[in-house]
Amino acid sequence: MRSENNSVVSFHYSVRDAVDAAAEPFDDSRRRGKPMLALLGHGQLVPGVEKALVGREAGENFEIEIAPEDAYGVYQEGLLQRVPKKYFRDAQHLKPGMSTVLQTREGGQRMVTVHKVGMTSVDVDHNHPLAGKTLHFAIEIIDVRAAAPEELQHGHAHPGDGHSHG
Ligand SMILES: [Zn+2]
Known part of the structure; x- marks a missing residue:
């Protein structure tokens, strides 16, 4: 069957920077040894990938490029924040460019990217690590089926x- 809204699609994917073809992939489902599973039309995936998965069937291989607006958003200025090191579990291991979890005052957690590490504080960026990037996806459709009522x-x-x- 061909996929449509409310289909469940399992697929392998590899994603890298669309501009820098030689760069290491940001993510590759084969490294985890398990295809990604998604119910289409329910916001489980970034919009560009969701659109590209409609009308596909098992065995299809294709490549797409997705603009930031249809992926992790445009990069926003003004989302840098200086945070005391005590708010990080792993402050001594942080380096610029790493993603880490920040403990918020409200007791929650938030994924941030390290911008700069100082003596007593760390400058973090609240943009998603892939914000502002045009992404290149290589996708292989493994299976398409209708959703179960529970899904x-x-x-x-x-x-x-x-x-x-x-
Ligand atoms: Zn469930």
Whole structure:
């Protein structure tokens, strides 16, 4: 069957910077040894990937480029913040460009990118690490099936036949 909204698609993907073809991939599902599973039309994926997965069938291989607006958003200035080191679990290991988790005052957690490391504080960037980047995806469709009622209720895909979280 061909995929449409409310189909469950499993696929392998590799994603890299579209401008720098020689760069290491940011992510590659084959390295994790398991395809990605998604219920289409429920916001599980970035919009550009979601659109590109409609109308596909098992065995298809294709490559797409996705602009920041359809991926992780445009890069926003003014999202740098200077944070005391005590708010990081791993402050002594931080280097510019790394992603890390920041403990917020409210007791929550937030993913940030390290911009600069000082003596007592760290400058972090609240943009998504892939914000502002045009991304190149290589995708292989492994399987397409109709969603189980439980998946439509939950708004996400389940492994196997889709009836439970597995
Ligand atoms: Zn569920």
